[in-house]
Amino acid sequence: MKTIFFVCFFLLGMLNLQAQKPVRLAVAGITHGHVPWILGRKPLGDIELVGISESNMDLSKRYAERYHLDSKLFYRDLVQMLDAVKPEAVVAFGSIYEHKAVVEACAPRGIHVMVEKPLSTNLADAEQMASLARKHQTLLLTNYETSWYPSIEKAYQLVTDSSTVGTFKKMVVHTGHEGPKEIGVNAEFFNWLTDPVQNGGGALIDFGCYGANLMTYFMKNETPLSVTAVTRQFKPQIYPKVDDEATIVIEYSSAQCIVQASWNWPFSRKDMEVYGDAGYVITENTTDYTVRSRSQKEQKRRITKQELPVYDDPFAYFADLIRGKIKPHPLYSLENNVQVVRILEAARESARTGKTVQLRKK
Structure with a gap:
């Protein structure tokens, strides 16, 4: 013994x-x-x-x-x-x-x-x-980056709770910046970021993935019904091989997501609007968000990491996950991110053909 x-x-x-x-x-x-x-x-x-x-x-x-x-x-x-x-x-x-x-x-x-x-x-x-x-x-x-925004996680909690926004109906995501060259990325990064093979596209891939990732999280990995996308080259002299502007509409049976991904914003932004049939949550940045419902007036709020602890270091998250100290988060998950690539590929095809791409039947 x-x-x-x-x-x-x-x-x-x-x-x-x-x-x-x-x-x-x-x-x-x-x-x-x-x-x-x-x-x-x-x-x-x-x-x-x-x-x-x-x-x-x-x-x-x-x-x-x-x-x-x-x-x-x-x-x-x-x-x-x-x-x-x-x-x-x-x-x-x-x-x-x-x-x-x-x-x-x-x-x-x-x-x-x-x-x-x-x-x-x-x-x-x-x-x-x-x-x-x-x-x-x-x-x-x-x-x-948005995986470790406390404001994103708070919005998810408010939607999941449903008492604030009601039934989730729509998400609008704005992501991007002035452009890779405009913000001064190094030559090695610029060379593949603006290559249609090495990056898969331009702003559509670089920033469209954020919206696809977030909507997939909110929809619990559900495959969309369809994807429609329009891309533009507002600066072909800088980005001749890829798009620098993309608008993606992702349709579900019960909800819709609009992703506006751009290398043409006047300022860098990563913000999100979430609408239900009874209210909304709008995230402005990492910590600030606005909430409104039928039972309360619009309120601007700020959430701290103390109130809602989230990882702000992906390497610490990776290490803790490997050591079994935490459970995996859906935003990082393989299931979510295969779905993200499915959405982006459909968006790229829709932009190329000018047609909506169907992913599954209603």
């Missing part, structure tokens, strides 16, 4: 020790403009950066110097890095098209992956990536 108790105690101790160990994290690609977030992240004890793969050696050298990183962390080849450093998890900061290759390399090795939004440039790749993750029982997450 004592032996059994000792073994159980030992195993429990080992599991607890594993839960406290930093996650061995590697970076696949560094051409994405958001990569400084991980390269410059201060040590918090939750992750250990063990490797970086990037074929552009000049870019690797620049980032190594900027963030005082050991040159031994850098590898020119992803597979070589994975086999050399054996990470538990990888974050992908290359082009959207390259996400599939990262999952193909990582999933069979049992390595968890988190990519920047969206999951993929096309549905076929997204479904293959999902199949690999499920087969090898690895996490495959998609990171969006």
